[in-house]
Amino acid sequence: MGRGTTADVSLPRPGLTLTGALAVALALLAFGAVMIGPYALTPGQVLAALTGQGDPQAQIVVWNIRLPRVGAALLVGAALAAAGASYQALFRNPLVSPDILGVSAGAGLGAVAGIFLSLPVAAIQASAFVGGMVAVGVVMLVGALVRNTDRTLTLVLLGVVVGALAGAATSLLKVMADPYDQLPAITFWLLGSLASITMRDILPALPMVLVGLIPLALLRWRINVLSLGDDEARALGVEAGRTRFVVIAAATLITASVTALAGVVGWVGLVIPHIARMLVGPGFARLLPASALIGACYLLIVDTLARTIAAVEVPLGVLTAVIGAPFFVWLLARGRRGWS
Amino acid sequence: MLEARDLAIGYGVRPIGTGLSVAVKPGEILCLLGPNGCGKTTLFRTLLGLLPSHGGTVLLNGRPITAMTRAAIARAVAYVPQAHAPPFPFEAVEVVLMGRTARLGAFSQPGKADRAAAHDAMRRLGIHDLAHRDYSRLSGGQRQLVLIARALAQEAALIVMDEPTASLDFGNQAQVLAQVADLARDASAEGHGVILSTHDPDQAFALDARVLLMCRGGVYAEGPAPEVLTDANLSTVYGLPVTVETTSSGRRVCLPSLSQSAPTMTSNAFTMA
Numbered sequence: 348m349g350r351g352t353t354a355d356v357s358l359p360r361p362g363l364t365l366t367g368a369l370a371v372a373l374a375l376l377a378f379g380a381v382m383i384g385p386y387a388l389t390p391g392q393v394l395a396a397l398t399g400q401g402d403p404q405a406q407i408v409v410w411n412i413r414l415p416r417v418g419a420a421l422l423v424g425a426a427l428a429a430a431g432a433s434y435q436a437l438f439r440n441p442l443v444s445p446d447i448l449g450v451s452a453g454a455g456l457g458a459v460a461g462i463f464l465s466l467p468v469a470a471i472q473a474s475a476f477v478g479g480m481v482a483v484g485v486v487m488l489v490g491a492l493v494r495n496t497d498r499t500l501t502l503v504l505l506g507v508v509v510g511a512l513a514g515a516a517t518s519l520l521k522v523m524a525d526p527y528d529q530l531p532a533i534t535f536w537l538l539g540s541l542a543s544i545t546m547r548d549i550l551p552a553l554p555m556v557l558v559g560l561i562p563l564a565l566l567r568w569r570i571n572v573l574s575l576g577d578d579e580a581r582a583l584g585v586e587a588g589r590t591r592f593v594v595i596a597a598a599t600l601i602t603a604s605v606t607a608l609a610g611v612v613g614w615v616g617l618v619i620p621h622i623a624r625m626l627v628g629p630g631f632a633r634l635l636p637a638s639a640l641i642g643a644c645y646l647l648i649v650d651t652l653a654r655t656i657a658a659v660e661v662p663l664g665v666l667t668a669v670i671g672a673p674f675f676v677w678l679l680a681r682g683r684r685g686w687s
Numbered sequence: 688m689l690e691a692r693d694l695a696i697g698y699g700v701r702p703i704g705t706g707l708s709v710a711v712k713p714g715e716i717l718c719l720l721g722p723n724g725c726g727k728t729t730l731f732r733t734l735l736g737l738l739p740s741h742g743g744t745v746l747l748n749g750r751p752i753t754a755m756t757r758a759a760i761a762r763a764v765a766y767v768p769q770a771h772a773p774p775f776p777f778e779a780v781e782v783v784l785m786g787r788t789a790r791l792g793a794f795s796q797p798g799k800a801d802r803a804a805a806h807d808a809m810r811r812l813g814i815h816d817l818a819h820r821d822y823s824r825l826s827g828g829q830r831q832l833v834l835i836a837r838a839l840a841q842e843a844a845l846i847v848m849d850e851p852t853a854s855l856d857f858g859n860q861a862q863v864l865a866q867v868a869d870l871a872r873d874a875s876a877e878g879h880g881v882i883l884s885t886h887d888p889d890q891a892f893a894l895d896a897r898v899l900l901m902c903r904g905g906v907y908a909e910g911p912a913p914e915v916l917t918d919a920n921l922s923t924v925y926g927l928p929v930t931v932e933t934t935s936s937g938r939r940v941c942l943p944s945l946s947q948s949a950p951t952m953t954s955n956a957f958t959m960a
Binding site (some may be wrong): 587 | 761
């Protein structure tokens with residue numbers, strides 16, 4: 348390896364070149380994804396359309412259909428992976444996903460309620476966002492009231508409880524929903540999809556994801572320390588409770604925003620931080636950007652598959668599960684530790 | 688540096704220990720001994736401010752610990768937990784660097800000076816070759832030394848160690864003990880104060896430590912090792928006959944009776960745990 352043999356004071360930074368390479372790969376993938384589709388475009392046509400020239404029909408395809416969709420895939424993938432990396436560090440478990448505290452179940456219930464009440468799309472998205480935030484809010488509130496020495500386990504179990512309740516309410520609404528009109532919409536939403544996404548859908552989610560990423564980036568060192576557990580983090584000088592609250596709030600904001608946009612897309616937040624950790628190590632300062640970039644690439648590829656491999660749209664959640672679940676088994680087989 | 692008087696400790700509403708007084712000065716090693724369940728760990732967590740006390744106060748350099756921020760406490764006391772397996776494969780030097788956290792701003796990362804301090808701490812313990820190894824794959828003894836290096840990097844005058852030799856093999860135990868003795872009796876600088884818990888009374892003799900012998904949540908005896916660790920005290924606290932003998936090299940060792948007929952085998956130690 349030869350790492351750190353010459354000047355051991357400066358830690359080697361393999362992460363920087365890798366981050367650059369990922370960014371380049373992301374740009375190329377995005378460009379490729381804009382070309383692919385029922386109305387196939389050449390690189391020249393895409394470049395022309397991007398600069399506002401050439402075939403008007405190609406311009407409409409690029410600006411109104413492909414770019415919003417590619418942008419949404421990048422945003423959702425980056426956001427879920429970043430939130431997943433944060434939750435995994437916080438809960439000291441590499442097999443944790445961003446919906447561990449019930450954000451997906453809550454957002455699902457919010458969206459299903461919105462569809463059930465035949466609300467407009469923007470209101471359904473708002474309802475999903477609120478549902479996700481409220482679910483985690485309830486977990487945090489009850490968690491603060493329950494006196495138990497193991498804070499982490501308390502939160503995880505409360506997440507299971509709130510998730511189960513939200514799931515039950517969602518099921519009830521599905522039974523009561525109109526089977527021809529509402530039920531297909533509900534099912535599709537719960538499996539996640541970026542079909543029919545427009546720029547107007549992305550715009551509210553984007554700033555919220557960015558606002559959520561700021562505290563995660565600022566607290567990057569403390570998040571490492573927090574992954575040692577509460578007692579040790581506090582003995583090292585970190586106000587563990589307060590820091591954890593900020594990280595959970597930020598990661599939940601991110602997850603709820605993109606879940607409102609794309610529906611429930613599972614597995615990304617669980618699997619991608621793993622791949623990132625293998626490449627750049629567990630240090631959060633490198634893990635966060637690497638997770639976001641790989642997550643963006645991954646979901647872009649999956650979403651491009653979702654809209655091209657069949658005549659109908661394949662729900663995103665189906666594809667991410669088909670890819671993610673075997674990977675999860677492989678991780679388990681490699682014997683990484685769970686809760687100690 | 689640390690002083691606690693008449694401390695009541697415990698979780699929940701009922702204290703499990705009362706009347707505990709602890710004091711440590713620079714250059715001094717205080718060895719906490721007592722059977723399982725006597726409240727050693729609870730006392731540790733209270734002394735570190737991780738657990739609120741039920742009564743009495745812990746003073747760090749004259750200030751009550753309840754009035755200090757976590758960072759201020761961490762600059763005064765370093766905690767060396769039992770060697771553990773972390774969930775993520777940090778490099779050993781990254782684990783040591785975490786000792787610098789209390790000296791950083793909330794949003795900062797360790798800088799050059801912090802890295803230098805971390806490498807120095809590892810070099811001082813003779814484990815610098817481990818710096819870029821995966822901490823989660825080190826042996827128990829190596830991990831314990833890395834955690835001690837982290838406490839050194841923390842630059843706190845007092846170091847609190849929770850059974851630093853537990854689960855270490857014979858050789859590693861001796862190596863860790865030698866480092867502990869070194870920390871307190873460093874001739875080149877003001878020695879650290881060290882509080883450590885152990886299950887092995889021989890270690891208190893080896894370290895020439897002051898001893899706090901605990902039993903049922905209280906202090907049974909306190910003072911220099913030869914005065915506290917007597918046949919009678921050890922036999923009462925551990926509930927089986929113990930004799931203290933002096934070897935030909937002059938070191939004292941404690942020898943418990945292994946005879947099965949010992950009638951007191953069912954007492955304190957087991958019922959308390």
